[in-house]
Amino acid sequence: xxxxxxxxxxxxxxxxxxxxxxxARRLQKNFKQAGxxxxxxxxxxxxxxxKQDGMSQQELCNATFRDKPSITRLxxxxxxxxxxxxxxxxxxxxxxLIYLTDDALKLEIQTMELANTxxxxxxxxxxxxxxxICKEVLQIVYDNLx
Amino acid sequence: xxxxxxxxxxxxxxxxxxxxxxxARRLQKNFKQAGxxxxxxxxxxxxxxxKQDGMSQQELCNATFRDKPSITRLxxxxxxxxxxxxxxxxxxxxxxLIYLTDDALKLEIQTMELANTxxxxxxxxxxxxxxxICKEVLQIVYDNLx
DNA sequence: GGCATATAGTTAGTTATGCAACTAACCAAA
DNA sequence: TTTGGTTAGTTGCATAACTAACTATATGCC
Numbered sequence: 001x002x003x004x005x006x007x008x009x010x011x012x013x014x015x016x017x018x019x020x021x022x023x024a025r026r027l028q029k030n031f032k033q034a035g036x037x038x039x040x041x042x043x044x045x046x047x048x049x050x051k052q053d054g055m056s057q058q059e060l061c062n063a064t065f066r067d068k069p070s071i072t073r074l075x076x077x078x079x080x081x082x083x084x085x086x087x088x089x090x091x092x093x094x095x096x097l098i099y100l101t102d103d104a105l106k107l108e109i110q111t112m113e114l115a116n117t118x119x120x121x122x123x124x125x126x127x128x129x130x131x132x133i134c135k136e137v138l139q140i141v142y143d144n145l146x
Numbered sequence: 147x148x149x150x151x152x153x154x155x156x157x158x159x160x161x162x163x164x165x166x167x168x169x170a171r172r173l174q175k176n177f178k179q180a181g182x183x184x185x186x187x188x189x190x191x192x193x194x195x196x197k198q199d200g201m202s203q204q205e206l207c208n209a210t211f212r213d214k215p216s217i218t219r220l221x222x223x224x225x226x227x228x229x230x231x232x233x234x235x236x237x238x239x240x241x242x243l244i245y246l247t248d249d250a251l252k253l254e255i256q257t258m259e260l261a262n263t264x265x266x267x268x269x270x271x272x273x274x275x276x277x278x279i280c281k282e283v284l285q286i287v288y289d290n291l292x
Numbered sequence: 293g294g295c296a297t298a299t300a301g302t303t304a305g306t307t308a309t310g311c312a313a314c315t316a317a318c319c320a321a322a
Numbered sequence: 323t324t325t326g327g328t329t330a331g332t333t334g335c336a337t338a339a340c341t342a343a344c345t346a347t348a349t350g351c352c
Contacts, residue, residue, distance in 0.1 A: 011265055011281065015173065016190050017166025018211045019284035021309095022291035024163065028310085041338065044162050058300060065164045070339060072302060077337075094300040094347045119157055122287045130283050135157065137280040138165035141268045145168035167339095174340085187308060204330060216309055218332055223307075240317045240330040 019122075027118045034114060036107065038081070043111060045074050046083065049100050050108045054087075056095045065146070083107075165268075173264045180260060182253065184227070189257055191220050192229065192246070196254045200243045202235070211292070229253075 013019070024040045031038060038046070048063040049055060055063070057071045064071070075098060078084040083104040089095040123131055159165070170186045177184060184192070194209040195201060201209070203217045210217070221244055224230040229250040235241035269277055 012190075012193060013288065014281060014284065015166070015169050015261060015265065016186075016210070017163050017170065019287040020161070020163025020166045021211060022288050023161050025310085026291045027161065039337065040162075044158075047158060056300080064162070065167060066338095067340065068301065069303080069341085073338070092300080092348070096301070115161060119161065122290055123283075124290050126283050126286055130279050133276050134280040134283040135160060137269075137272055137276050138160065140272055141165040142159065142168050144268055144270050145172045171340090185307065202330080212308095213310065214331065215311085215333080219308070222332095238318075238330085242331070 023118060023122050026121060027115060030114045030118050031111065034110065036111060036114070038083070038107070038111075039077075042074060042078055042081075042083070043115075045071070045078060046100070046104055046107065046111075049084065049098060049104070053100050054097045056089070056097055058095070060098065065142075078104075169264060169268050172267060173261060176260045176264050177257065180256065182257060182260070184229070184253070184257075185223075187220060188224055188227075188229070189261075191217070191224060192250055192253065192257075195230065195244060195246050195250070199246050200233075202241045202243055204241070206244065211288075224250075 027043075028040050031040070031043070044064050045060055048060060057068065057075060060066075060071050060075075061068055066074075075084060075086065075096075079086060082101055085099050085101060086096040087099055089097050126134075173189075174186050177186070177189070190210050191206055194206060203214065203221060206212075206217050206221075207214055212220070221230060221232065221242075225232060228247055231245045231247060232242040233245055235243050272280075
C-alpha cells in the first residue's frame with residue numbers, strides 16, 4: 001500500500017523541478033554577472049574535482065548523476081576552455097583521469113561563494129529546520145529512484 | 147544578514163537538482179514502459195492544457211516556467227505528434243491559442259496515474275508531514291527566485 | 293594462448309534549454 | 323496617421339540530456 005496519495009497533479013511542481021531549475025538559472029546568472037564563463041553543468045563537474053582531483057569519467061558520472069555521453073561532452077568543453085586535462089590512466093588504459101588546470105583551481109573559492117549566495121537568495125525566509133527536512137526528503141527521493 | 151549559512155558545498159545536491167532529475171527520469175521510463183511516446187517536457191505542457199485548454203504560448207511559458215523559444219519548440223513537436231493544434235486568436239492575431247486534440251485528451255488519465263505511481267515510488271518511506279514541508283520549501287525557493 | 297564477457301569511453305541522432313536577434317501585430321501619444 | 327514602444331511568437335546558435343550503437347581495453351575461464 002503506498003503511504004501517500006496525491007490529489008490530481010497536486011505535486012506537479014515537485015515533479016517538474018521548478019525550484020531546482022530556478023536555482024540553476026540564478027546560479028548561472030550570478031556566474032555571468034561575476035564574469036565567470038562556465039555553465040552550471042560544467043561547475044558541477046569542477047565541484048567534484050575540487051573535492052578529489054584525478055577522477056575518472058565514470059566516477060564523474062556517478063558523482064554528478066549523469067550518463068557517460070554527457071560527461072564526455074562536458075569534459076570536451078571543459079578541456080576546450082582549458083579547465084581540465086584528460087590523462088590516460090597507466091593502470092587501465094581504458095580510463096581517462098581528469099585533472100584540473102591552474103585556471104580551474106583559481107575558480108573554486110569564487111564560485112563556491114557565488115553558490116552560497118545563490119542558496120541564500122533561494123532559501124531566504126526558510127528556517128533551518130525546514131531546510132534540513134527538505135534536504136532529507138530530497139535525499140530519500142534520490143535514493144529511492146537512483 | 148542572511149538567515150542561513152552553509153558549509154562548503156553542503157547543499158550541492160539541492161542546487162543541482164538530483165532529486166528532480168531522478169523523478170523526471172523515472173517518469174519518462176514509466177511512460178515508455180506503458181508505451182506512451184511523449185517526453186516529460188511535453189507532458190508538462192499537456193498537463194496545463196488539460197487543466198485549461200486553449201492557453202496561449204505565453205501563458206504556457208508562465209505556467210511551465212520555460213522561456214518562449216522552449217515553448218515554441220515543444221508546441222512544434224506536440225503538433226508534429228498531432229497532440230495539439232495552434233489556432234491564431236481572433237482577438238489578437240499575434241497570439242496562438244493551443245488546443246488539445248482527441249489523442250491528447252485520451253492521454254490524461256493514464257499519464258496522471260503514471261505520475262502518481264512515480265511520485266509514490268519517489269516518496270516511499272517519507273511521512274506526509276515531511277512531504278508537506280518539503281513542498282512548502284520548494285515553493286518558497288521558486289517564489290524567491292522567479 | 294584464445295575466446296567470451298564486461299567495462300571505459302566515444303559517436304550519432306533526437307529533444308530540450310538559454311540567449312540574442314528577429315518579424316509581426318498591437319497600442320498609445322503626438 | 324504616423325511614429326515609437328511593447329508584446330507574441332519564431333529562428334539561429336551553443337550547450338546539454340538520453341538512447342543506442344560503436345571501439346578499445348581488460349578480465350576471467352577454458
